[in-house]
Amino acid sequence: MNNIITLSNVSYSYNKGTPLEKKALNQVFLSIDKGEFVAIIGHTGSGKSTLIQHMNGLIKPDKGSIIIDGQDTKGKGLKELRKKVGIVFQYPEHQLFEETVYKDIEFGLLKHSIPKDERKKRIKEIATILELSDDILLKSPYELSGGQKRRAAIAGILVLQPEILVLDEPVAGLDPAGCKELFNIVRQLHLIKKITVILVSHSMEIVADYADRIIVMDRGQIKMDGLVDEIFSREDELRAINLSVPQIAKLMQLLNQLDSTINSKIFTVDKAYDEILKKVKKNHD
Amino acid sequence: MIKDITLGQYLPGNSIIHRLDPRTKLLMTVSFMMVLFILNSILSLIISMVIVLSCYHIAGISYKYAFKGIKPVLYVIVFTVILNVFFTSGAPLLVWKFITISKEGVNSAILVSLRVLTLITSASIMTYTTTPIMLTDAIEKLFKPLKKIKVPVHEMAMMMTIALRFIPTLIDETDKIMKAQAARGADIGTGNIIQRAKSFIPILVPLFISSFKRADDLAIAMESRCYRGGEGRTSMRVLKFTNKDLFAFIAFVLFTIILFVLQFFI
Ligand SMILES: Nc1ncnc2c1ncn2[C@@H]1O[C@H](COP(=O)(O)OP(=O)(O)OP(=O)(O)O)[C@@H](O)[C@H]1O
Numbered sequence: 234m235n236n237i238i239t240l241s242n243v244s245y246s247y248n249k250g251t252p253l254e255k256k257a258l259n260q261v262f263l264s265i266d267k268g269e270f271v272a273i274i275g276h277t278g279s280g281k282s283t284l285i286q287h288m289n290g291l292i293k294p295d296k297g298s299i300i301i302d303g304q305d306t307k308g309k310g311l312k313e314l315r316k317k318v319g320i321v322f323q324y325p326e327h328q329l330f331e332e333t334v335y336k337d338i339e340f341g342l343l344k345h346s347i348p349k350d351e352r353k354k355r356i357k358e359i360a361t362i363l364e365l366s367d368d369i370l371l372k373s374p375y376e377l378s379g380g381q382k383r384r385a386a387i388a389g390i391l392v393l394q395p396e397i398l399v400l401d402e403p404v405a406g407l408d409p410a411g412c413k414e415l416f417n418i419v420r421q422l423h424l425i426k427k428i429t430v431i432l433v434s435h436s437m438e439i440v441a442d443y444a445d446r447i448i449v450m451d452r453g454q455i456k457m458d459g460l461v462d463e464i465f466s467r468e469d470e471l472r473a474i475n476l477s478v479p480q481i482a483k484l485m486q487l488l489n490q491l492d493s494t495i496n497s498k499i500f501t502v503d504k505a506y507d508e509i510l511k512k513v514k515k516n517h518d
Numbered sequence: 519m520i521k522d523i524t525l526g527q528y529l530p531g532n533s534i535i536h537r538l539d540p541r542t543k544l545l546m547t548v549s550f551m552m553v554l555f556i557l558n559s560i561l562s563l564i565i566s567m568v569i570v571l572s573c574y575h576i577a578g579i580s581y582k583y584a585f586k587g588i589k590p591v592l593y594v595i596v597f598t599v600i601l602n603v604f605f606t607s608g609a610p611l612l613v614w615k616f617i618t619i620s621k622e623g624v625n626s627a628i629l630v631s632l633r634v635l636t637l638i639t640s641a642s643i644m645t646y647t648t649t650p651i652m653l654t655d656a657i658e659k660l661f662k663p664l665k666k667i668k669v670p671v672h673e674m675a676m677m678m679t680i681a682l683r684f685i686p687t688l689i690d691e692t693d694k695i696m697k698a699q700a701a702r703g704a705d706i707g708t709g710n711i712i713q714r715a716k717s718f719i720p721i722l723v724p725l726f727i728s729s730f731k732r733a734d735d736l737a738i739a740m741e742s743r744c745y746r747g748g749e750g751r752t753s754m755r756v757l758k759f760t761n762k763d764l765f766a767f768i769a770f771v772l773f774t775i776i777l778f779v780l781q782f783f784i
């Protein structure tokens with residue numbers, strides 16, 4: 234119905250026509266609706282990064298087609314498409330290059346010919362959201378700490394106000410607080426601005442906490458696709474492709490074996506906390 | 519994007535050519551290239567080409583892949599062929615209005631293009647079958663006598679090893695940064711010449727910064743393992759000539775003699 238991303242029968246190989254040819258995607262079908270929060274999980278090398286790079290035409294499929302908001306990525310208008318789809322790559326701080334953080338955030342806006350007043354307004358807005366003080370904005374990006382660099386780089390993408398936000402392992406190397414902070418910002422954007430979010434992550438806890446739907450990739454193909462509860466109930470299948478369920482789920486299963494009135498289909502710490510507390514209170518009474 | 523350059527990339531394998539001593543391969547390649555410059559009969563050059571192609575066959579590298587590697591050079595060859603065909607004077611073969619094609623022109627065009635193709639394919643069979651590290655090892659060993667006259671052979675070889683080691687890393691990194699900037703709306707390499715030059719800044723700055731960082735890391739890693747240059751240093755891979763190399767040398771000399779005999783007596 235409200236389809237914003239449609240991949241049909243997409244295949245892609247790296248180093249085509251050489252002995253080093255490597256099939257990274259193999260007949261992928263996928264559709265994502267406007268406003269969804271989707272997580273992509275999969276073992277390392279399963280093709281997650283390759284898949285997301287197809288979503289703004291950085292990689293064109295060998296076979297099949299990709300339609301983003303009615304536009305084929307093989308056609309013209311890639312620049313418009315890239316404004317619509319913001320991709321935050323693994324270690325985005327490697328893309329910082331300007332003299333000051335402010336200028337670096339401004340880079341994308343300039344490239345999309347946004348007028349000056351608008352640029353100023355947007356940078357101010359995004360700097361506040363990501364807690365980049367005026368002080369930091371005037372520093373060189375290379376003087377910042379790792380976490381600040383990461384936020385500066387992400388600001389450079391968010392400032393373009395993408396309708397679809399794609400994050401590839403955005404918190405690798407961040408401390409737990411910085412990690413939580415970042416995801417809360419993403420969740421806010423998702424809830425308030427109704428943007429579609431696609432998140433690639435190796436952390437099942439983060440996936441369970443934030444996503445609504447999970448796509449499981451294995452060797453270039455989509456193995457499973459469903460709501461969080463449904464996917465994490467299929468533990469054996471996940472295990473077979475070297476994935477796991479959130480740790481808290483294991484605890485809940487153990488508790489469930491001791492006392493079958495405890496719900497075992499719980500995958501986030503918050504919900505587990507509520508459930509256990511409820512149970513303990515009941516036993517107390 | 520930038521990853522389509524395949525010329526000179528090492529392709530893992532286990533053929534007899536892969537297993538030859540790198541010094542043998544280097545010496546033979548250099549001598550073969552000199553031979554190619556001396557040869558100037560079409561027949562000899564065709565036979566040289568056949569020899570090189572059989573090496574590809576033995577090494578298990580498909581001709582299709584080899585052809586992909588020389589594609590960029592084809593333009594140069596086409597250009598020299600055109601120059602040779604139209605601008606060499608001699609006995610006219612074909613005259614049409616003001617264009618004259620001479621017999622000598624056609625002849626030298628064929629010679630030049632055969633020579634260039636054979637040169638490139640023979641040099642690449644070496645790099646296809648030898649890791650860069652092995653190659654620098656071979657260079658260091660072969661130039662060792664120059665140490666007597668204070669040429670810093672070891673240091674130069676080490677520099678080469680490091681440079682070669684980091685080429686793929688840099689290519690990977692360039693690819694990543696290009697994609698990241700393109701995702702922000704940068705259009706790289708378009709517009710007039712000034713815009714084009716400017717469009718590379720967002721790629722070059724991060725690339726330089728990370729290269730310096732890498733150099734720094736590497737220096738610290740080397741120092742903390744007590745690296746202090748070539749003095750008294752032994753090697754993990756000891757190069758050894760074997761029967762295979764002897765066989766290769768004999769084959770090489772025989773082929774060279776045949777090539778010259780063909781050139782001078784037929
Ligand atoms: N630039 C490249 N050149 C050649 N092969 C590549 C390249 N990038 C990825 N591959 C290969 O394609 C496959 C899929 O890689 P991809 O980066 O999409 O995996 P991933 O799921 O993102 O893994 P990770 O979780 O480690 O980031 C891998 O087997 C990888 O080796």
Ligand SMILES: [Mg+2]
Pocket residue numbers: 281282283323401
């Ligand atoms: Mg990846």
